[in-house]
Amino acid sequence: xxxxxxMRGITKRFGDVxxxxxxxIKVEKGTIHSIVGENGAGKTTLMNICYGLYHADSGEIFIxxxxxxxxxxxxxxxxxxxxIHQHFKLIPAMTVAENVMLGNEPRKNRFFLDIDExxxxxxxxxxxxxxxxxxxxxxxxxxxxxxxRVEILKAxxxxxxxxxxxxxxxxLTPQESEDLFRIxxxxxxxxxxxxxxxxxxKEIMQISDRVTVMRDGKVVDxxxxxxxxxxxxxxxxxxxxxxxxxxxxxxxxxxxILKAENLSAESELHHRQVLNNVSFEVRSGEVLGIAGIxxxxxxxxxxxxxxxxxLTKGKISLRGKDITHLHVKxxxxxxxxxxxxxxxxxxxxxxxxxxxNTFLGLQRNKPFSKNGLLDWKxxxxxxxxxxxxxxxxxxxxxxPVRLLSGGNQQKIIVAxxxxxxxxxxxxxxxxxxxDIAATDFVHDELIKQRDLGKAVLLLSLSLEEIMLLSTRIxxxxxxEIVSIVNKDxxxxxxxxxxxxxGTYEHIPA
Amino acid sequence: MGKTRKxxxxxxxxxxxxxxxxxxxxxxxxxxxxxxxxxxxxxGYFMSGAFGNTYNIANTVSRVIPLLIAAIAFIIGAKCSVFxxxxxxxxxxxxxxxxxxxxxxxxxxVAHLPLxxxxxxxxxxxxxxxxxWLKVYxxxxxxxxxxxxxxxxxxxxxxxxxxxxxxxxxxxxTPFIKESARFINLFPGTRLHAGIFVTLLVVLFAYFLLQxxxxxxxxxAVGLNKEAARFHGIPVEKRMMLAFFMSGCLAGLAGAVExxxxxxxxxxxxxxxxxxxxxTVAMVGLLNPIGAIFSATLFGALKTGILDMAVFxxxxxxxxxxxxGIVVLFVAAKSMIQNGFLRVVKGKQSxxxxxxxx
Ligand SMILES: Nc1ncnc2c1ncn2[C@@H]1O[C@H](COP(=O)(O)OP(=O)(O)OP(=O)(O)O)[C@@H](O)[C@H]1O
Ligand SMILES: [Mg+2]
Numbered sequence: 001x002x003x004x005x006x007m008r009g010i011t012k013r014f015g016d017v018x019x020x021x022x023x024x025i026k027v028e029k030g031t032i033h034s035i036v037g038e039n040g041a042g043k044t045t046l047m048n049i050c051y052g053l054y055h056a057d058s059g060e061i062f063i064x065x066x067x068x069x070x071x072x073x074x075x076x077x078x079x080x081x082x083x084i085h086q087h088f089k090l091i092p093a094m095t096v097a098e099n100v101m102l103g104n105e106p107r108k109n110r111f112f113l114d115i116d117e118x119x120x121x122x123x124x125x126x127x128x129x130x131x132x133x134x135x136x137x138x139x140x141x142x143x144x145x146x147x148x149r150v151e152i153l154k155a156x157x158x159x160x161x162x163x164x165x166x167x168x169x170x171x172l173t174p175q176e177s178e179d180l181f182r183i184x185x186x187x188x189x190x191x192x193x194x195x196x197x198x199x200x201x202k203e204i205m206q207i208s209d210r211v212t213v214m215r216d217g218k219v220v221d222x223x224x225x226x227x228x229x230x231x232x233x234x235x236x237x238x239x240x241x242x243x244x245x246x247x248x249x250x251x252x253x254x255x256x257i258l259k260a261e262n263l264s265a266e267s268e269l270h271h272r273q274v275l276n277n278v279s280f281e282v283r284s285g286e287v288l289g290i291a292g293i294x295x296x297x298x299x300x301x302x303x304x305x306x307x308x309x310x311l312t313k314g315k316i317s318l319r320g321k322d323i324t325h326l327h328v329k330x331x332x333x334x335x336x337x338x339x340x341x342x343x344x345x346x347x348x349x350x351x352x353x354x355x356x357n358t359f360l361g362l363q364r365n366k367p368f369s370k371n372g373l374l375d376w377k378x379x380x381x382x383x384x385x386x387x388x389x390x391x392x393x394x395x396x397x398x399x400p401v402r403l404l405s406g407g408n409q410q411k412i413i414v415a416x417x418x419x420x421x422x423x424x425x426x427x428x429x430x431x432x433x434x435d436i437a438a439t440d441f442v443h444d445e446l447i448k449q450r451d452l453g454k455a456v457l458l459l460s461l462s463l464e465e466i467m468l469l470s471t472r473i474x475x476x477x478x479x480e481i482v483s484i485v486n487k488d489x490x491x492x493x494x495x496x497x498x499x500x501x502g503t504y505e506h507i508p509a
Numbered sequence: 510m511g512k513t514r515k516x517x518x519x520x521x522x523x524x525x526x527x528x529x530x531x532x533x534x535x536x537x538x539x540x541x542x543x544x545x546x547x548x549x550x551x552x553g554y555f556m557s558g559a560f561g562n563t564y565n566i567a568n569t570v571s572r573v574i575p576l577l578i579a580a581i582a583f584i585i586g587a588k589c590s591v592f593x594x595x596x597x598x599x600x601x602x603x604x605x606x607x608x609x610x611x612x613x614x615x616x617x618x619v620a621h622l623p624l625x626x627x628x629x630x631x632x633x634x635x636x637x638x639x640x641x642w643l644k645v646y647x648x649x650x651x652x653x654x655x656x657x658x659x660x661x662x663x664x665x666x667x668x669x670x671x672x673x674x675x676x677x678x679x680x681x682x683t684p685f686i687k688e689s690a691r692f693i694n695l696f697p698g699t700r701l702h703a704g705i706f707v708t709l710l711v712v713l714f715a716y717f718l719l720q721x722x723x724x725x726x727x728x729x730a731v732g733l734n735k736e737a738a739r740f741h742g743i744p745v746e747k748r749m750m751l752a753f754f755m756s757g758c759l760a761g762l763a764g765a766v767e768x769x770x771x772x773x774x775x776x777x778x779x780x781x782x783x784x785x786x787x788x789t790v791a792m793v794g795l796l797n798p799i800g801a802i803f804s805a806t807l808f809g810a811l812k813t814g815i816l817d818m819a820v821f822x823x824x825x826x827x828x829x830x831x832x833x834g835i836v837v838l839f840v841a842a843k844s845m846i847q848n849g850f851l852r853v854v855k856g857k858q859s860x861x862x863x864x865x866x867x
Contacts, residue, residue: 015515308739329742338740346740351733360730361741369723376721 003065004029004162004193005050005081010059012045014403016395019045020056021217027162032184032194034204037214037237038435039407040393043197046214047164050195051083052076082155083164086171086406087344088147092140096133097122100154125156129186143295145176149183163187164195167406169203170433173294173461181207199407199435201230213237238437247447250471254284255319257455258305258336258424263314265300265479274300276479278314282424282455287446289470289487290459293499297479298459299341302428305457306338307331318423332361337421339413341428341459343406347413350402354394355383357401357412362420386415390441406433411442418445425449428459443469463492463499477501523800525847526793529839530807532846536839537832541824551822558817559810565817567699571771573809574708575600575763575780579787580794580801581715582759587796588719589728589752590735595640595655596760597784598662599633603761604768605666606632608775609674611686611768621689626707626765633761634754636662641753645746651753659784670777681777692770702770711759715798728752760784781812789833792840808833 005027012020019042027033035043048054050061052070060067063079070076076083090099097118098105105113122135131149139147148168155163165184169177184194184207198204204211205225212222213236220236235241258281265275275297282288292298303309305316307328316324318334326334340346348357359368359379367378383397390411394404401409410433417425427446431439446469450456460466466473467487474484475498483498517524538548559569579596586593593599607629614621640658643649667681674683692702719725730738731748739745763783772779790808794800811832819826839846 015518306740327742327744328739329744332742340740345734345736347737349730349734349737352730356726360737361743363723363726363730363743372723374721374723374726 002029003027004063005195006062006065007046007050008060008062010046010049010056010061012042012049012054012056018217020049023059023214023217023219025212025219025222027193027195028210029161029193030188030191031209032188032196032207034196034198034208034211035214036198036201036204036211036233039411039433039438040405041214041237041435042217043214044166044405047083047166047195047197050076051081051164077158077160080159080161081164082152082158082160082162084148084151084155084166084168086167088151090139090147090150093138095136095138096142096150096153097135099139099150100125100135100157102154104158121157122153125153129156129183129190131183143176144171145173145179148172148180152183152187160192162193162195166197167199167433168196169198169200170406174463175293177203199433199439201233201436204233205230215239234436237435247443247469250286251451252453253286253471254453256281257284257319258282258457259317259320260305261315261317263301263304263316264312265304265309266312267300268310274479275304275309275311275314278476278479278481280474280481280484282457284453284455285450286471287450287456287458287469289466289473290457290476291463291466291473291495291499292461292476294461296476296499298428298476300479301476302338302341302426302459305331305426306336329361329364333365335421335423337417337425339417339425339427339430343410343413343432348401348409350409351400353398353400354387354392354404354412355379355397358383358386358397358416360416362416365420386412386419390415391438407435407438410434411438414442414445418449421449421454424455424457426457426459429461430458431460431465463495466495467492475499521847521850522795525843525850526795526800526804526840528846528850529843530793530836533832533836533839536835537828540831546822546824551818551824554818554821555810555814557814559814561817563696564699565813567696567701569806569809569813570705571700571702571809572812573805574702574704574770575767575783576787576790576808577708577801577805578711578763578766579760579783580790580805581711581798582756582763583787583791584794584796584798584801585715585718585728585759586752586756587791588725588732589748590732591641591644591749591752591756592652593637593640593655593753593756593760594652594788595637595658595662595784596756596763596787597780597782598655598659599636599757599760600764600780600784601662601666602636602764603629603633604764604779605669605683605775606761607765608683608686608768611690612684612774615687616689618689621687622692622769625686625690625769626762629765629768630758630762633764634758637753637757637760638750641750641757644753645749666775667777670775674775682772683775685774686768690769691773692766700771704766704770707762707766711762712798712802719798724748763787786833789837789840793836 003026007023007025010020010023023046037043045054049056050070052072052075061070062068068079070079100122101118105118119135126133126135131153133146133149133153139150152163168180172180188194196208208225210222210224211228211233213220213233215237261279263275263278266272267274278301280288290298300309304311307326315322323331323334344350349360359382362368368375380397386392387394387397392411392415393408401412414430430446431442434442446456458466458469470487472484472486473490473495474481475495477499541548541551558565560566579600582596583593607625610625610628616624640651640654643654644651670681670683677684692704695701695703719729727743728748730743731745735745767779768775786808790804791801793804815826815828818824
């Protein structure tokens with residue numbers, strides 16, 4: 001088999017951090033090659049080097065067995081490399097086709113944009129790989145999953161033979177992930193090569209031909225899929241055995257802490273009903289999981305619970321106290337902690353350093369602030385503790401958060417919210433982008449908080465995560481809670497059906 | 510070697526600023542040279558004009574005062590995502606208001622000077638509330654609105670001085686302010702006055718506010734990520750209004766200090782564009798109150814040093830404007846300079862420092 005990409009002895013240092021340490025990797029043409037590794041292992045760095053976004057301190061890159069110098073992304077594109085970033089680089093106000101062609105637009109008479117050609121070519125590629133995207137729809141109107149396909153289309157249009165996908169499934173629903181895998185397999189059948197990064201070992205085992213495992217900037221091993229298993233991969237990644245365990249059941253369920261009654265809300269823009277009579281309660285010592293397909297009102301529900309979404313109707317109470325009309329800050333001070341869904345937009349100020357982010361939202365609370373003055377000593381000692389306890393990989397606490405790896409950014413949020421929420425934790429996708437060890441750790445922490453008598457509301461697109469942690473499960477569909485069931489009395493299949501809108505007779509009317 | 514490298518890398522922003530200024534000087538030098546003048550000699554006159562003796566230093570420092578206060582005004586806004594380009598107008602209104610208080614009232618010095626400064630600041634602050642409200646509640650871009658609002662301020666002060674306040678003599682100006690409203694002169698024969706202490710207080714205030722208080726932290730959070738700030742319970746709109754107001758107040762204060770320390774009256778068109786220069790000063794100072802001290806000193810020196818240079822080497826004074834412009838250009842091209850700088854420091858191609866990881 002021919003080698004399409006070989007990276008030899010790649011080393012990359014950021015200040016004191018050795019992100020890649022003499023990395024060797026060989027990718028065969030026409031295969032799906034995965035890279036796995038803990039948060040901060042150096043996967044994204046390696047891919048960025050391959051795509052010309054970073055430059056290795058030393059090492060060589062070979063494309064089709066010829067040494068190349070990739071000094072910027074356009075050189076990478078010339079060499080047939082395409083990269084689909086985790087954060088899409090599309091222009092929302094333009095159509096799909098315009099985005100795809102951006103920079104290489106077909107012209108008529110030299111000066112005029114050839115719109116028919118533009119749409120035609122986009123349509124043709126979309127058909128060829130059955131991407132099912134409409135060239136003429138606006139990017140702002142399409143879902144995350146489809147946006148990702150537009151990125152793939154863009155790479156294909158630029159004649160990419162090697163596609164790099166960095167955690168493509170982190171933002172996708174399980175259904176969307178399945179669609180993506182079908183597309184990836186079609187690309188492979190067509191002779192394209194895929195480099196795929198993910199923390200979900202199940203996915204890795206499902207689609208890869210070969211897996212490279214990284215740890216601390218080094219390649220630990222490259223194995224054939226058929227010779228390995230989830231457990232073996234996990235061991236290689238972490239360096240020890242990782243138990244794929246189940247969470248212990250709730251011990252002592254107490255009084256109602258968080259209660260939502262008939263919450264209804266409309267979207268600001270089109271006055272569409274986004275929440276419709278949502279009612280539930282979360283008791284001390286339990287985890288209420290909210291299962292549902294993305295975009296069924298989860299975002300609005302969370303925003304409503306912390307006072308950011310206007311309600312047309314309904315009441316929220318915390319320990320029996322009406323908090324419906326409190327301001328965000330007051331809601332949070334009343335005892336609600338939130339792990340938001342988008343870490344870069346809502347969760348962190350990425351241009352702040354680590355310690356400044358560890359007390360975001362608590363900047364007026366003790367011990368960080370006294371009489372309006374910040375106590376930087378208290379901030380630093382708390383930050384040191386969180387870094388230690390949550391194993392946040394950062395050179396120091398004054399390192400800018402934007403320079404941390406994705407998983408380590410997420411750990412900062414989880415650490416902050418778990419440690420300062422007195423009563424209720426609303427966790428939205430708490431383990432998005434986390435490696436298996438960190439995921440495990442966060443799950444343990446959430447269970448610990450539950451057993452400390454806190455109420456945990458868990459929103460996740462992963463049914464597995466919901467099934468693992470929840471005491472009870474509510475299914476949300478089109479802004480309505482269609483059912484609330486005990487975890488032990490349901491199955492993933494039942495839940496899956498309800499998430500799609502199918503209901504059961506035992507659901508109260 | 511490794512250590513210096515690391516140090517240079519760590520403080521790349523500061524070095525880039527210094528580099529931008531140096532490059533600007535080099536370009537000006539080449540310009541002088543190509544018009545048949547000796548740039549080394551010219552630079553010598555420039556330095557001695559700005560810092561050659563105590564008199565010159567005192568004069569330079571007196572130029573630093575309004576620039577520095579106004580630069581802090583810009584910084585306080587910019588840190589909270591408010592780009593107040595209307596400092597010039599706010600400064601004029603502050604100056605006029607304080608002059609009116611200064612000549613119109615009779616008070617003991619302990620009350621008169623502070624009151625005068627306070628009203629001047631307030632005038633600037635209140636005027637800034639117009640673009641603040643437009644931005645925060647009506648989504649009007651503040652860069653446009655503040656630039657435009659400089660004109661009404663300019664013509665209003667012009668009108669008041671010519672038509673409302675009593676004219677003494679032929680120069681369009683208000684009457685002189687009372688002795689009780691004046692800063693004492695620190696160096697007879699120069700323009701250096703006790704306002705320098707107010708200036709230092711302003712710098713300290715800004716530093717303290719931004720670094721040491723919850724409020725300042727919130728303002729910086731708003732400046733860097735509004736969504737996250739909102740999500741974490743920071744009242745984004747209120748903070749931006751406040752930042753705009755503070756920025757306007759400091760701009761007004763800069764005007765009032767000029768009146769109380771230099772002119773002792775409102776002199777029509779007294780400002781050579783302090784409000785606009787302050788933006789460059791703030792930028793070169795990396796939007797950092799301490800950094801602004803250095804850049805304000807540089808720009809103050811430009812104003813005094815160029816005078817000597819012009820006198821002794823027959824260089825037109827317009828060159829000041831040119832140098833200013835060139836520095837602005839180089840500061841604007843900072844990321845380019847920064848990349849080049851890093852390339853040299855690291856000895857190879859650099860990575861853009863702002864890249865996010867995922
Ligand atoms: N631009 C940068 N500046 C400084 N340090 C960086 C930069 N990019 C990455 N790093 C550091 O390099 C290391 C490797 O980061 P990288 O993003 O490659 O990890 P990763 O394997 O992709 O992790 P994750 O699974 O969390 O996404 C981390 O310690 C990170 O903090
Ligand atoms: Mg990564």
